[in-house]
Amino acid sequence: MRISNRVFSEDEAWNSYGQWIVSNNGYIHESLTFHTIPSSGRSIITTAPIPRGTQLVSCSHTLFLSYARARSLLPSTFTSTVNKHTSLCFALCQQWILGEASFWYPYLRILPREFNTPLYFSDADLKFLVGCNLSPSAVEERRAIWKGEWKEGLEALKSAGEESVAEYTWELYLWAATIFSSRSFPGNFVDKAHDSPVLFPILDALNHQPCKRITWQIGTEEVAFLSVDAIAAGVEVYNNYGPKGNEELLMGYGFCIPENPAETVALRFNTPPLAPEQAEIYKSLKHPDKEDYYYLTLKAGYPLELISLFRLLTAAPSEMRLLENTPYKSVSVRNELATQFQLVMAISKKLQGFETVALEEPVNQRQQAALTLRSGQQEILRSALSHSRETISSLFTEHEGKEIFSIETVLQNSVFAEAVEACFETSDVEEIIEAEQEDIVFVLWLCWKYITKDEKWSGWFDRMKGVYPMQEEMTVEEVFEAIFPEAAEAAPEVFGGEEWTAALMGWVMAVYQQEGVNVEPEEGKLVWVISNECPQ
Incomplete structure (x- = not known):
């Protein structure tokens, strides 16, 4: 054991600690001393400039606690x-x-x-x-x-x-x-065969600073830290613990970093039971490192694993074949709207969890650190929520009336609106919704498009026949008889003709339920939409 006369600190315990390190073949650079800094406790401070590439501290194998x-x-x-x-x-x-x-x-x-x-x-x-x-x-x-x-x-x-x-x-x-x-x-x-943690005295004395560049030098007798960059005099010397979010920092170390560049928030989402066709596609997807945990960041937003899973879960039967070929891409406007809306629901639920408690101003370091954690996670979630809402609004605005149709869009057709007015005594969207008639009105409109062989819809209907073959059990006699023949008498130009049958209405209703999706083009405004896209 080497005996050192060097003074490492004015504090007797810390000075003895420094003596112990160097006396047991450890190393502390001559320009480093121990000082107390209010914000971080005991820290290692430079007394003179230190050039780049300099060994700062080392811990000999004698000092390890493994x-x-x-x-x-x-x-x-x-x-x-x-x-x-x-x-x-x-x-x-x-x-x-x-x-x-x-x-x-x-x-x-x-x-x-x-x-x-x-x-x-x-x-x-x-x-x-x-x-x-x-x-x-x-x-x-x-x-x-x-x-x-x-x-x-x-x-x-x-x-x-x-x-x-x-x-x-x-x-x-x-x-x-x-x-x-x-x-x-x-x-x-130190040794790739070791899978348990080790205490390295002196190496553990350096506090954390994100992105600080430090080089590990691992030898047969010691482990050392080298500075990558030059260090000025009179400043604290830091280590970099790696890209750790505030949750890990708080649980493991007891502190959080405001505006932490490595901050993440985990969404836990248990994959529900899948249909056989979905299960096959799911096997080909990339899955998170920790099962059912998806980590969001402020810059990167949603991880690909989460987006691709939600695209699969929200895909209509007609979109499955497309997902088989491109599981990591949006296959349609409808699928992207449905995916983003489900993300809105998941993020909103996560944010609601923060609102179950009323907080006052923090009164100690522990509360301040926890507040930093929750604030950072809320910021990430709100950013993701805002992104999804903006995506939905943009897609809806761009495609409404072209490939995306809602009850409001449907009733903008004056001929159909007049027929609805004659049968339901109103064509006002809000009144129809209040009377819970929006689904039946939407189905009647789709039937009308089918019967009139509207060229904007004919390709979509042909595609639907391939996915949903017309079957006798689809007929909805009770619903049909509640509307006809009165509807045909009230608005024969739309609802008249032998092509209006309970079988057609039942088939269209089945398609409507399977292919339609809820979206929220504006916060608080939930609408059911149908897309007549025919993506290849």
Whole structure:
């Protein structure tokens, strides 16, 4: 062990910590010292400029606290009984209980004793997480998992003959587990065969800054950080923990970053049972890394996996063949309208979850961090919602009366509107909707287009016959008889003629129900539309 006379900090504990690092073959650049910064706690600060490519700090293998080290510290009957995470946490608890007798005592002294991670939140703090994926219930799930590990570990210690079991309290285990969640690094950074976290003293002293460029240098005896860029004097030296959203930062580290460029929000969507034809297409789709979780970002918006799934789920039977060939593209205006509307519904429901609690101004760091998380997630959701609403409005405006038809569009035809007025005593859209007659009026209009062989619709009807063959059981005698022959007598120029039959009306009604879709061209205005597109 090398003995160093260098002063690392005015604080005795932190100075001893620096001495311990370098005395055990670690390294701290001569222009780095430990200082307290109100916004981030204890930080590493430069006392002079540091050129680019300079080694900043290193941690020797002697200082690592890994699973291999935990196995050497704890009884083999214990580590063979519990999982690796439990072994690591109990090993850290053991070293804390040893106090000054522990090799890691200088390191343990400078570790925080309390955290701003959600498991340390009060009930008032947890209210700020309502609506987030990291909800109070998710926090309690994590607590239950860790508490289960702790209880299992206590039993394993008793079985191993440990006498000081009572010292391994839940509070101590929670502290140890939080140390590993907030300060550890993946073990495979050093050895690809290691799949458990490792504590690297001194490397874990650098706070996080998104996009900060740091180079890892992994040797046979140490792990080091090198600066990619030059660092000025009198500034904090940062690490980059990777592209982590605020949910991960808060749960693991106890802080959030306003306007975090890596911020995401997860939509959990369980894929419903699929028809055989849908299931075949679903197999060809790209699926999310975590089943049923789709991550939205502010810049990228909806992930392709979510869009393609919704296009499949909202596709009409007539669109399935098109999806087989182009599962990642919009196959029709109708399909895109339906997809975007379902996204509106999903996002709106997610946003409503944030509104179930009334919040006051945050009064501590925990509440402020949680508010940063919820605000960032709400911003992403509102941006996605706005995009979908704008897409629906734009498509509807562009295609209404051309390829997209609603009850309002239908009644703009003066000949048909007069016939409806004669039969239903009104052709006013709102009155027809209020009387719940919009579906039957729409079906009558489609029948009229079929009977008159309207050239704008003939191709679509031919296509529908291929998808929905006319069958005898489709007939709707009761509905037909409620309208005819009175309709033919009231408006013979539209509803007269032998071609008006219950069979035709039943077939058109079936097509109408399968091919139609709800959309919301304006917020709060829900309309049913039919598209006469014939995409190839």
